[in-house]
Amino acid sequence: MSHTHADWQARAAAIRIEGRAFINGAYQDAHDGKRFPAVNPATGQTLCEIAWCGPAEVDSAVASARMAFDHGDWPRMAPRERARILKRFAALIRQNLEELALLETLDAGKPIGDTLSVDVPGAAYCTEWFAESIDKVGGELAPVDPSLVGLVSREPIGVVAAIVPWNFPILMASWKFAPALAAGNAVLLKPSEKSPLTAIRLGQLARDAGIPDGIFQVLPGAGDVGKLLALHLDVDCVAFTGSTAVGKLIAGYAAQSNLKRVWLELGGKSPNIVLKDCKDIAAAARAAAGAIFYNMGEMCTAGSRVLVQRDIREAFLVELKKAAARYQPGDPLDPATRMGAIVDRIQYDKVLSYIDKGQSEGAKLLAGGKSAGIHPQGLFIEPTVFDCERPDLTICREEIFGPVLSVITFDTVDQAVHIANDTEYGLAAAVWTADLTTAHQVSRRLRAGTVWVNCYDEGGDMNFPFGGYKQSGNGRDKSLHALEKYTELKSTLIKL
Known part of the structure; x- marks a missing residue:
């Protein structure tokens, strides 16, 4: 039975909202206690206070991600096992459809009919799709001299910072974290300060699904958090969706630091x-x-x-x-x-x-x-x-x-x-x-x-890659092409 306007108003009045960062498998406040309000744009009401992460939280989360990637099970799992956990994550997103849709509506002003039918189901579908793909994508056996065996393989890139926008908060997040996790990476999700609530809730759902601590973390805050991630020497890749102006800044930060891989999905005037x-x-x-x-x-x-x-x-x-x-x-x-x-x-x-x-x-x-x-x-x-x-x-x-x-x-x-x-x-x-x-x-x-x-x-x-020409960015979200973004190609030559 579908809910009425009054039903949703009652549920909105009763909902309990988590506003802390999700770091290394647990929710926590910013070390310095800094917070910012999450405001419902339809009413001006403050929904809750959100932890504003700073250098301490970014360094802690990156260190946890680095440790989990370098020494943990996730990148080394059989693809079918990683797929099983990600499919469980997708199922939990679906099971919590109404809560996540309500959070998205309250936080970003989006109609509840849309968040119920598009945003949250789309995020579950994306997560499931990439989970189902990873044991079906292999490498290559290169045609080389008979005295050699030439292998071309793909390996996870490492620690991925996903910086996502406020217009489709959970859906755009899934377009980044699903292929990045599927490929075996550790993900640091930085939601927009304008709409962080569903991302924060996803932290616990990821842990409940069995994603190891340090592999999926959520760092709310403003543009300063994105800058810290883009400059961080232990972040291997940054994937950003947002304005062209900010995308140019992020590309610059990557160049100033460790030349980390940068994928940008930017503006349009279609x-x-x-x-x-x-x-x-x-x-x-x-x-x-x-x-x-x-x-x-x-x-x-x-x-x-x-x-x-x-x-x-x-x-x-x-x-x-x-x-x-x-x-x-x-x-x-x-x-x-x-x-x-x-x-x-x-x-x-x-x-x-x-x-x-x-x-x-x-x-x-x-x-x-x-x-x-x-x-x-x-x-x-x-x-x-x-x-x-x-x-x-x-x-x-x-x-x-x-x-x-x-x-x-x-x-x-x-x-x-x-x-x-x-x-x-x-x-x-x-x-x-x-x-x-x-x-x-x-x-x-x-x-x-x-x-x-x-x-x-x-x-x-x-199945359709998504992205643009010119100053609309580079790389593609969605489709198997998105998996490629979060891997490194390796050539292995064995002398017989």
């Missing part, structure tokens, strides 16, 4: 191209609305630029405004809510400033543009649509990370492709067309890591 031969304009408009208003627009793949061919522009805008209206914000604890609260005051003010900038630069406001009064202290913004005469406006160029959509009109396919690629990013793109040849040709020309045809943001399946 184009969604609707051609005049699109078969179903209403469906394209609904997908365009979902591409930007789902998760309050707090998505690196958000379809924040819709490029519409002039011939169908007016018909498309009619349908788009209808579709946008279905994303009016509401209480995240209400199962009927489709768009929740902006994650915190900093992001809320940033999104509103972009809306002001769009209007001051001459973009025409078609829908939204204001905060929504759902709760006196809540951080809600209406689904906002701008008609942009030029593709060089600030709101068409910069990643806003909020529910703000720019509509750009074009005349020819070549013009659309040029506008789509004229960005520092290259994470995702889409094209809507009824012509198979056009679909293939445009997809090939779009400089993006993922291209959708006649849909947007499909592909929760773990």
Whole structure:
């Protein structure tokens, strides 16, 4: 039986929340007692105080990870045994679905319907998928001189720092920790200070599953913790999802320290191209609305630029405004809510400033543009649509990370492709067309890591690698390609 709005409110009032770091198999406060508040963005309520880790906690956790990796069982286990433990971890995530979904909703403002159906099940699926893969991926026997046996093998890289964002806290964490653990590494998970609650809870679930102490640890805190990890000489790899600006800093810290491996999944300004031969304009408009208003627009793949061919522009805008209206914000604890609260005051003010900038630069406001009064202290913004005469406006160029959509009109396919690629990013793109040849040709020309045809943001399946071109980052999450990121290649030559 599904829970009602009142049920979720009652459960939220009664929930007990853990706010301490998880280091070497146990929860603990920061050595200096430093804390920061976890705030519900829908109400302004402080949910609990979170341990703010510092150099002492980072050094302790790295030392535990180093010891567990260098001398412990985890990297040396038979793959099937490691898989068994990780599958137990996935099962525990599923068993605690409602608690984890509620923590995610309270912490990040995400609708409870989404955290129940997407975020937490997706994290369990990711963990299970990588668990099932590790005893099916082998090495190579190189074709060499008959007097030699040449082996090419993959070994775990060591201590991995996973620094994850606030928009999909548990899901993005799983995209890092699942392949890293599956490959046999020790993982230090650093959640965003804006949304650390599910990561902290995962620490105990990992231990309950049988993951050895020191192999999975959680270090909450602000950017200073990420910097300490990226500079640490005993961290072998850092995997980061977040802004391009911070990604550049992390790459620099790695270069300054031990040249640790760095994997970056960064920003986007993804184009969604609707051609005049699109078969179903209403469906394209609904997908365009979902591409930007789902998760309050707090998505690196958000379809924040819709490029519409002039011939169908007016018909498309009619349908788009209808579709946008279905994303009016509401209480995240209400199962009927489709768009929740902006994650915190900093992001809320940033999104509103972009809306002001769009209007001051001459973009025409078609829908939204204001905060929504759902709760006196809540951080809600209406689904906002701008008609942009030029593709060089600030709101068409910069990643806003909020529910703000720019509509750009074009005349020819070549013009659309040029506008789509004229960005520092290259994470995702889409094209809507009824012509198979056009679909293939445009997809090939779009400089993006993922291209959708006649849909947007499909592909929760773990078989598809996820990542971007250009300043959207390097490396890939998801798929077997992600396993490669957390291993080192070794060539072994044996003289017969």
